[in-house]
Amino acid sequence: MKRYCGRDFTKQELVQIRGLINEDPNRTRADLSRLTCQALAWFKADGGLKEMSCRVAMLRMAEDGLIALPPPRCKPPRQKIQFTTQTDPQPTITQPIHALPPVQLCPVVRRDHSRLWNEYIHRYHYLGHKPLPGAQLRYFVTIDQQIVAALGFGAAAWQTAPRDQFIGWSHEQRQNNLPLIINNARFLIMPWVKSKNLASKILGMVARRLPDEWEHQYRIRPVLLETFVDTERFTGACYKAANWTYVGKTKGRGKLGPAGKQSVPVKDVWLYPLCHQFRKQLTQ
Numbered sequence: 001m002k003r004y005c006g007r008d009f010t011k012q013e014l015v016q017i018r019g020l021i022n023e024d025p026n027r028t029r030a031d032l033s034r035l036t037c038q039a040l041a042w043f044k045a046d047g048g049l050k051e052m053s054c055r056v057a058m059l060r061m062a063e064d065g066l067i068a069l070p071p072p073r074c075k076p077p078r079q080k081i082q083f084t085t086q087t088d089p090q091p092t093i094t095q096p097i098h099a100l101p102p103v104q105l106c107p108v109v110r111r112d113h114s115r116l117w118n119e120y121i122h123r124y125h126y127l128g129h130k131p132l133p134g135a136q137l138r139y140f141v142t143i144d145q146q147i148v149a150a151l152g153f154g155a156a157a158w159q160t161a162p163r164d165q166f167i168g169w170s171h172e173q174r175q176n177n178l179p180l181i182i183n184n185a186r187f188l189i190m191p192w193v194k195s196k197n198l199a200s201k202i203l204g205m206v207a208r209r210l211p212d213e214w215e216h217q218y219r220i221r222p223v224l225l226e227t228f229v230d231t232e233r234f235t236g237a238c239y240k241a242a243n244w245t246y247v248g249k250t251k252g253r254g255k256l257g258p259a260g261k262q263s264v265p266v267k268d269v270w271l272y273p274l275c276h277q278f279r280k281q282l283t284q
Contacts, residue, residue, distance in 0.1 A: 002066065004057035006158045006175060013040055017058070018067055028073050033058060044134060045179030046218040052133050081122045081129060089192050090146060096196045101144045103198070105205050107213065108138040120150050125188045126233060132185055135218050137210065141202050148193045149202055152186035153210065155179075156226055162248025162269040163226055169283045177282045179220055182210070184227035199238035203272075207242070211274050223278040228267040236268050244270040 002009045020035050037049035044050050062069045108117045117138050122129035132154035141149035156178055189199055207225065215221040228250060229236040252266045
């Protein structure tokens with residue numbers, strides 16, 4: 001039994017994967033990841049194939065000498081995000097939240113809005129823009145039609161000790177129920193927005209709205225939100241003000257980092273239950 005990307009692969013399954021590779025030398029790595037997911041019934045919570053996880057798993061199998069992958073096909077380079085006047089700084093907003101017009105939460109649906117979201121994140125978020133893998137929801141926050149913030153939600157980290165201890169689930173329960181947790185991967189308040197209590201208000205709004213929209217989109221209702229705060233840059237005060245719970249620190253290994261090797265900064269782990277029975281649902 002070999003474990004890759006949160007899944008155990010039996011000897012028989014490894015033989016199946018080798019068979020798929022040997023059947024047709026013209027198959028690309030993308031073809032093989034799709035076929036492997038189908039053959040092994042490796043699906044996401046919404047019923048889609050876990051292609052990205054499978055592709056990473058197969059790369060690691062190849063590194064371990066278990067399979068021989070075909071050479072990668074050349075891809076055109078990803079188009080670099082160009083900054084436009086649409087994301088130029090706007091007049092500073094300093095009024096406290098109670099003195100501002102109503103705050104609106106706007107899902108990113110249209111392609112032009114998606115490009116604009118990517119541009120804002122790449123221009124002003126310290127992590128820049130990286131595509132969110134798998135299931136995701138993104139939002140703009142507007143005040144009087146002016147964009148003041150952007151948020152992105154996606155797949156939860158496979159494992160992080162503070163969260164897992166807080167939940168109290170087993171390895172099998174985590175494997176089965178991880179899709180019930182959503183990660184707040186990006187939260188950007190525009191640098192010219194200095195409105196007191198705005199960030200915590202936004203977090204409260206999205207926590208009330210996201211479960212319904214996630215369930216509508218992916219046919220699964222999340223029960224817990226998580227996020228990771230880089231304490232060298234932020235205090236996490238807005239999460240505390242929005243009633244999120246601090247549960248500890250990461251070990252700096254990233255989502256799937258190798259044991260014992262720090263590859264990313266140590267971060268604070270914050271959680272927000274979306275229902276009273278969240279722990280029961282995660283441990284059943």
